[in-house]
Amino acid sequence: MRNILKAGFAASALTVAFLATAQTAVPTPAATATAPTAVTAPGNSEFAQKHPRIYEVNQRLHAERERVQADFKAGKISAMEAKELMKKARKIHHEELRDAIKNDGHLSKAEQEKLNHEENHLSDEIHDKASHNEDGKIKK
Numbered sequence: 001m002r003n004i005l006k007a008g009f010a011a012s013a014l015t016v017a018f019l020a021t022a023q024t025a026v027p028t029p030a031a032t033a034t035a036p037t038a039v040t041a042p043g044n045s046e047f048a049q050k051h052p053r054i055y056e057v058n059q060r061l062h063a064e065r066e067r068v069q070a071d072f073k074a075g076k077i078s079a080m081e082a083k084e085l086m087k088k089a090r091k092i093h094h095e096e097l098r099d100a101i102k103n104d105g106h107l108s109k110a111e112q113e114k115l116n117h118e119e120n121h122l123s124d125e126i127h128d129k130a131s132h133n134e135d136g137k138i139k140k
Contacts, residue, residue, distance in 0.1 A: 053107040057096050060119045061089050067126050076130040085126055092118050 048055040065086065072082040092115060099111040107115070 051100075051106060053109070053112040054096065054100055054105075057107070057112065057115045057119070058093070060116075061093055061096075064089050064119065064122055064126060067123075067130075071126065071130040081129050085122070085129070088122050088125070092122065 045055075068077070068082050068085045068089070071077045072079065077085070095118070096107065096111075096115055099107055099115070103111075
């Protein structure tokens with residue numbers, strides 16, 4: 001029971017740490033040209049330095065979720081398609097958390113490659129669903 005609680009705490013701590021770093025604004029190219037990179041670079045946080053593989057996986061998932069939301073708002077995918085794609089993104093995130101719990105909060109290179117493969121598949125699926133019509137709009 002103690003190990004389960006410890007594992008649950010590790011997962012929630014990783015999630016909290018990521019959410020804290022994910023809330024920071026990603027600078028635009030113009031902003032990074034004038035601002036010091038030590039302060040504004042998105043991958044320069046303490047979490048990103050300690051957990052670079054987790055940070056990369058989570059940044060990609062964040063970008064995929066934003067693409068799904070943008071495509072839904074633009075009318076390129078239906079609500080059902082958006083829900084399905086978000087569910088797949090959550091599945092990848094949960095898998096990443098389970099892998100990290102097994103390794104004291106870190107991902108192995110093999111686990112990262114597997115997650116990247118799944119993220120590539122999700123990215124392709126988002127693209128395919130968003131462009132399934134010539135005009136980019138869902139059929140009514």
